[in-house]
Amino acid sequence: MSENVQFAQQPAMTVTRIDVNLGPRSYPIFVGDQILPKAGELITSSMDVTHAVVITDSNVGPLYLETCQQALENEGIRVSSVTLPAGETTKSLRYAEELWNAMVDFRADRKTVVVALGGGVIGDLAGFIAATYARGLRLIQIPTSLLAQVDSSVGGKVGINLEKAKNMVGAFHQPSLVVIDVGTLRSLPPREYISGLAEVVKYGVILDAQFFQFLEENVTGIRNLDAQTLTTIIARCCRLKADVVEADEREETGYRAILNYGHTFAHAFETLTGYTSLLHGEAVAIGMTCAARLAASRNMFSREECERQTNLLKTLGLPTEAPPLSPNDVLACMQRDKKVQHGRLRLILPKRLGEVALVADVDPSEITAVLAPLPKN
Incomplete structure (x- = not known):
């Protein structure tokens, strides 16, 4: 409540x-x-x-x-x-x-x-x-x-x-x-604040399409650190996370894994860059972009909603392109992630704004494909 x-x-x-x-x-x-x-x-x-x-x-x-x-x-x-x-x-x-x-x-x-x-x-x-x-x-x-x-x-x-x-x-x-x-x-610092917005966007993608739309419509208040806007956003994120934690406190049912959307990519980026060139939220924003692109390539997430996510991240000042790392190194690092089971990489991928799914049959070639630079407009 x-x-x-x-x-x-x-x-x-x-x-x-x-x-x-x-x-x-x-x-x-x-x-x-x-x-x-x-x-x-x-x-x-x-x-x-x-x-x-x-x-x-x-x-x-x-x-x-x-x-x-x-x-x-x-x-x-x-x-x-x-x-x-x-x-x-x-x-x-x-x-x-x-x-x-x-x-x-x-x-x-x-x-x-x-x-x-x-x-x-x-x-x-x-x-x-x-x-x-x-x-x-x-x-x-x-x-x-x-x-x-x-x-x-x-x-x-x-x-x-x-x-x-x-x-x-x-x-x-x-x-x-x-x-x-x-x-x-x-x-x-502005970069630290903007970095945190990646986790805010994440909640809209994984649980609440209406909240995602609220973020799209309130970019100015968000960028200006308006107190009322921030209180509304933070309280909503806390409520959404509380709902997930209440349903799966210790990750025993698998539901809490939805909070890891974008994080398997992100942790690999952070590890390979030595936690120095990327802030966590920046890595998450790029990871979410990679995950959305992968889902769109599988036709499980619409290209339109994939673009909405990318546009919101960009409008908020977040990066969306992977750092210049070897795709094979990123893949190897991802395969050491805690969410790997029986040697199989599992990813949280979006189905639509407000809903994601755990996918366990991701081929390594799909990972390396989405690590390529995004096409220029």
């Missing part, structure tokens, strides 16, 4: 609440503009907390750590914090070990709460620490990037990268609460 709640203090502050219903692991998501200063109040209204370890990075910490810490301390919470280097390479065993040792130094115990303040890298890494330290601590996600707000902060997937494979070591560990302040998006 979604509902609007309002703080009693002045000035009034409206927050949209989305509930993820998972029985004893249920939790609320709060979405609003400029709500980070009220994070402590939102947290203590939902749980009892006396000690929090805030994990952030060198980009986000200087902007929001003080505000977050003050919000928690205002509610009588003892706060410890760690600021890590920013970047995908931080999501590694090296920094996991550093954080485990820091938790010992902070005298963290089973009642301590881990707070992830940052983008997807921090959310995944801090979540992994919460899942593993003392055999499991509560986790609060405070995502500050668009990609994290609409995707990685919700659903309980946490983990770290290996040198040869992204997200290969991890766990399912649901947060106890998610606080999303859309105001933090205004401090993102």
Whole structure:
């Protein structure tokens, strides 16, 4: 469900609440503009907390750590914090070990709460620490990037990268609460913000054609970071992801795999470029384009809707052409993906806007064909 709640203090502050219903692991998501200063109040209204370890990075910490810490301390919470280097390479065993040792130094115990303040890298890494330290601590996600707000902060997937494979070591560990302040998006570099829009478009393609059309009709508000537009979009993405997670929390039925649309291509692009030249959302946008082209070549997705997806991605400023990599190298990397079963590559492909399907009979030649540059208009 979604509902609007309002703080009693002045000035009034409206927050949209989305509930993820998972029985004893249920939790609320709060979405609003400029709500980070009220994070402590939102947290203590939902749980009892006396000690929090805030994990952030060198980009986000200087902007929001003080505000977050003050919000928690205002509610009588003892706060410890760690600021890590920013970047995908931080999501590694090296920094996991550093954080485990820091938790010992902070005298963290089973009642301590881990707070992830940052983008997807921090959310995944801090979540992994919460899942593993003392055999499991509560986790609060405070995502500050668009990609994290609409995707990685919700659903309980946490983990770290290996040198040869992204997200290969991890766990399912649901947060106890998610606080999303859309105001933090205004401090993102434009490229980071635009990158996150790929995951937003993804939800329209895989689950909600009406939402896809809303995005097409509100490009100006999206590009201008209009607070109302952003709140609407982020709340809708969270609701859609919550629906999927509620139906298949631990990927046991296969339904949750639809969230991986474009990601099998994307993870290969990221791995082969060393996580340096492409942001995750940029890789996802290209991966979605490749997946749509593959589906269109099979006549399971109309050329018109394939073009609509490409046009929306381009209009939002996202790339749609594969990087200059060897198609055979990309294929080999994709074949190491977690979604491979019995040596067969499985892809999520679109059938129509708002509906996708898991396809397990993709021939390697089909993969290499769609990695060719898109024809010029």
